[in-house]
Amino acid sequence: MFNALYFRTFITLVETGSFTLTARRLEMTQPGVSQHVRKLEKYLDKSLLERHGRRFTLTEAGRRAYDYALKLFAEHEQFRHSLDADSLYSGECRLASPGSVGLMLYPFILGQQQMHPGLSVNYSFAFNQEIVQDVLADRFDLGIVTEQIRQPDVKVEPWHREPLCLVVPADFVGTGLSELMGIGFINYSDGASHASALLRSNFPDEFRSMSHFRRQGFTNEVGMVLDAVARGLGFTVVSRLVLETSPWQRQVKELDLPVAVHESLHLVTRTGVETPRRYARLLEDFREQRRQALHGYTEWSRQD
Known part of the structure; x- marks a missing residue:
């Protein structure tokens, strides 16, 4: 039977290189660590370790199991954060815009992701009607369009100019x-x-x-x-x-x-679907950055 706990024990064992340190870190006994590894090997029907006294090396199956386990728990954490609609700086951001907007907005969001590793970004460049259809199909949580859209089941609101x-x-x-x-x-x-x-x-x-x-x-x-x-x-x-x-x-x-x-730029979301707070924070921070940039440009033009 699949047991995520066995994979967690295996990750810790590979990272520490020691049954003793793994048991200490996970507050287990050494026999308990060994038992988890044996049960994981039985589940996968592959030997994961080549034991050399108190030391060990990974088999090819062990290396692949370790890589898979890392991916498994990374996706788990991403999924867990994505359920938290109140989190400002974690979770997946699924949005689409025309290239005219995305040329600056996408790098801005990537910068936010660098500062907040809990964020992940799924960004698409598309035309207005494609964006609306993708939002309706739940491929994206939010779209930005360059024209006022009138279509059932979507909410359209002005955002930025x-x-x-x-x-x-x-x-x-x-x-x-x-x-x-x-x-x-x-x-x-x-x-x-x-x-x-x-x-x-x-x-x-x-x-x-x-x-x-x-x-x-x-x-x-x-x-x-x-x-x-x-x-x-x-x-x-x-x-x-x-x-x-x-x-x-x-x-x-x-x-x-x-x-x-x-x-005029407009935000498009599905009617009746609450957009997580992280979107509001990202969009407001970007809009404020643009306000300041445009104000600076206006002042420079007047002086020039």
Whole structure:
């Protein structure tokens, strides 16, 4: 019969290298330790130890049993912590977002995991509708989407806003809509809608539709769109999250515009399902970090 206690005794024996120390650490007798090992060997039908007087070495089966036991108890601890919805810094985090958000949020959560080893992260980059379906299917506890979703059985609430940035090649010298139309537009999944919102607010007398702009290309990976802009192939409109995390941010520039337009981010959860507190803490800490960063950027822009 499977008995986790036998595996725990075996782990301790391998780590201490001594029946005496194992008995002392587990508050057992040495015969009791030996009995646990024998019963584990009988259960597995394999010899786990090669005994050399008071010393021993592991057999191949013993090494594999030790590796399995470590994995077994690690998963047990992870499962135990995942049941604690009140824990702020332990348990599994299962969430999904578009790449525009995840490029910065995922590294932030990994940093939190480094500080709090009890956390584990299961993060997916996906499009809005995929995220909603995955939340409904219980593949994720929480999703972040870039548009207001109306669908039964999901709860959608506003979370955070990021400024939209009009990004052009570094050597671009124009300032008006006609110059932008001259170099063309680089599109991505949310690109046209973001560009339409930003341009309509800042060029209300001139802008009509994104259909008037020459399309210079498309990528479904927002993290790559600034590569095309850096090569001088056109302009695009992305959230500041994308611009700040882009490896091409020094090869492009943002045009200053008088009217700020934001991308609104929403949290998606299943209706009637309580989200563990660790999510609220992670999301609030990230949002506060972004508030401070955006405030610092605004102050720097005014001084500049």
